[in-house]
Amino acid sequence: MFELIKDQIKNIKKVVFVTGAGISQESGIPTFRGKDGLWKNHDSMKLATIDAFYDNPKLVWEWYNERRKNIFAAQPNLGHKAIAELEKYVKVVVLTQNIDGLHQKAGSSEVLELHGSIIKIKCSVCNFNEEITSEISEILPLCKCGNILRPDVVWFGESLPQDVWQKAMIYASQCDLMVIVGTSLVVSPANTLPIYAKQNNALLIEINPDNTEISPEMTLVIRNTGTISLPEFVSLFKNK
Structure with a gap:
């Protein structure tokens, strides 16, 4: 599945995940x-x-x-858990459009919630x-x-929290590898995140069962779900 980038993995030190509703759908959301x-x-x-x-x-x-x-x-699925496990091997930041807190439940320590959180009120x-x-x-x-x-x-017509978005842009522009999981990235400004990564010559991987508008821009496209693909992806780092 990931043969094309297997040799490049050994040089990866910073991984940014951009996640959307597709990864949480596998947890029943x-x-x-x-x-x-x-x-x-x-x-x-x-x-x-x-x-x-x-x-x-x-x-x-x-x-x-x-x-x-x-x-x-809902409980974190194998995709969420694999992302959390990857922290054992490299620096990992999760930029999520999801509002469900499942990445934190799975154990990810650095999660930026671009669209806020349903378990918070203001x-x-x-x-x-x-x-x-x-x-x-x-x-x-x-x-x-x-x-x-x-x-x-964050509701339609509202801006993203500016402190969160500023950090997201910085992480995206400094990563060696960006993995986009379960999102078609049609919503602005989250859809600009791969551009920041590309400017840093980062590898770009899309994991999505469906074709999206960003697919042609990717280094590697995996037409599968996060629960199937991400554990295999993490296993590459265990063996590097």
């Missing part, structure tokens, strides 16, 4: 854009914009609470934020300042 995705039965503009939240915060909170139940029950007005470990019982949870709390995720 539906994707947004797949044929069985979360957007299939919902209008995304009624659920994932700040305007929708102010128009109907109860609906948005109900939907996110349902998603949170699913995510709390105030819609003041600077309050915190992590939650169980279900929220209130229909509309309020901050101590009296304003509505919201999921600490």
Whole structure:
């Protein structure tokens, strides 16, 4: 599967993973854009914009609470675990578009959540934020300042957290190898990350069962899932 880069692995010291919904789908978390995705039965503009939240915060909170139940029950799969294991051999950073925390659950120590986290909440007005470990019982949870709390995720039309994005660009521009797993990278600005890696002459690997717009730009394309491909990928580093 990885024969083309086997000889180059011995020179790799910094690996950046860019992960998307496809890797979490294998843990039972539906994707947004797949044929069985979360957007299939919902209008995304009624659920994932700040305007929708102010128009109907109860609906948005109900939907996110349902998603949170699913995510709390989910466990890291072999793909997540392989990425965490790779830290034994090289420097690893995960830049994830996922909001489920499964990379951290698997043991990855350096994870940048580009689109926020569903297990964190923040105030819609003041600077309050915190992590939650169980279900929220209130229909509309309020901050101590009296304003509505919201999921600490990046909604359509919102900017990525600038501190996180600045770090992501730096890691991408310094890596020797970038592995893009389970994402078509159609969302900006995450879709620019391979450009930063390429400017550093990094190897680019795509792991995705489907063809994507970025496939022609890759050094190596693996048409398979993360759970199958990533354990084999890590085994290359064990033997280098």
